[in-house]
Amino acid sequence: MQQLFPFSTFFASFRSHQPAILIMPLLFCSLLLLLVLQMFLRWCQPRHKRLPPGSMGWPYLGETIKLYTENPNSFFSNRQKRYGDIFKTHILGCPCVMISSPEAARIVLVSQAHLFKPTYPPSKEKMIGPEAIFFHQGPYHSRLKKLVRASFLPSAIRGSVSEIERIVQKLLPTWKNRTINTLQEMKRYAFEVAMISAFGDKLDSEMEGIKSLYLCLEKGYNSMPLNLPGTPFRKAMKARKLLNETLRRLIEKRREGSGRKGGGLLGVLLGAAKDEKLNQLSDSQIGDNIIGVIFAAHDTTASVLTWILKYLLDNGNLLDAVTREQEGIQRKLLEANRGLTWEDTRQMPLTGRVIQETLRAASILSFTFREAVQDVEFGGYFIPKGWKVLPLFRTIHHCAEFFPQPEKFDPSRFEAPPRPNTYMPFGNGVHACPGSELAKLEMLILLHHLSTSYRWEAMEHEDGIQYGPFPVPKRGLPIKVTLRNKKQP
Secondary structure, three states: OOOOOOHHHHHHHHHHOOOOOOHHHHHHHHHHHHHHHHHHHHHHOOOOOOOOOEOOOEOOOEOHHHHHHOOHHHHHHHHHHHHOOEEEEEEOOEEEEEEOOHHHHHHHHHHOHHHEEEOOOHHHHHHHOOOOHHHOOHHHHHHHHHHHHHHHOHHHHHHHHHHHHHHHHHHHHHHOOEEEEHHHHHHHHHHHHHHHHHHOOOOOOOHHHHHHHHHHHHHHHOOOOOOOOOOHHHHHHHHHHHHHHHHHHHHHHHHHOOOOOOOHHHHHHHOOOOOOOOOOOOHHHHHHHHHHHHHHHHHHHHHHHHHHHHHHHHOHHHHHHHHHHHHHHHHHHHHHOOOOOHHHHOOOHHHHHHHHHHHHHHOOOOEOOEEEOOOEEEOOEEEOOOOEEEEEHHHHHOOOOOOOOOOOOOHHHHHOOOOOOOOOOOOOHHHOOOOHHHHHHHHHHHHHHHHHHEEEEEOOOOOOEEEOOOEEEHHHOEEEEEEOOOOOO
């Protein structure tokens, strides 16, 4: 789920929409107040308690700018080398403790999860919606998880293969003989799949409005949370308000509809029966969880697919091997005159390992947010109540002890299962991503058609990482796509 934050977007918007001069003194006073508050909080910290080592950075900003402008591997590894596997920092307006060992991550996410509730920075909760499953524990979370998981079990999504394949077959021809921005095109694809998973294949008049409002919301998701005129955050919050109204109209229409409530998660949530302890879900609860599912299924999957094309481009022999595997399946489809089925996607072991290795190497979900619900003694250190605790998946995935030569892209490392708690691309514990099987399914379907029919070349040769909102190749990986010469491997 989602958490990273491109400052270039904010700064560009801020330059082009400078607030009135009268706002600047207010902003200065606010920053001064935050500086005094942070110094006061540090002074009030118990002297007999030992906080983890580390740097809290600048007032309010902390080390946020460094996190989102440096190479993420460097940011985490430099601090780990300097301070150890547990260190403190300050990002997105929150004091944080980052942990980078598998054992510590398991304690926070699984064995002692009751001490660390799921949380996000307040600005992100506002955008996704406070009733979303990500932000809760207890009976409400358990009920929602049961409903959400029911929508994404293999038995539920296997019927989506043909619909996802139709999206792919419609999308790929638009790339032919064109230079495309890989990330943006993958977002188009992942968004179409996310809309099906959220709303089913039932088309409503509200769909186009939901799409445009969500895309406006997304642009502000990782902006600085300054509610000033012209900022991406202000525009995003306006879009979120309109999105609430649009979703409420759609929910009301489907509630009143006779018989079928429509497919997707919305149909499941609307069909949730009342019981003695929990009332029927409210419109706001349903709406927040629909937005949460779209967010979780959209940017993460698009970012992973962008990296897959980058890694296959850099490893031509591996692309040839994937193509051979997919051509074997393609021959069966042509002989039977049919499309892909769920069973076909279970016969793609090499392609599946490419996805696994991409999830490790790219580590789209670099960390996840938890919050200490009480003062906690952890690893010999004191973590105050209310501090964020961040298990660092990226650091674990790039540890040479668990993954030899971690900088090398090597899908063969997944021919054997990794050590427990060292591979967590979808999180771990009760809050692990319930849509992981759907994400892998849409990747497999796209790679089947892309590898057998097309080839691509990079239009820029400068390596680097940007945030969009997750770490992706620089400038979203511009590529030129052409039809594959069938005489090629």
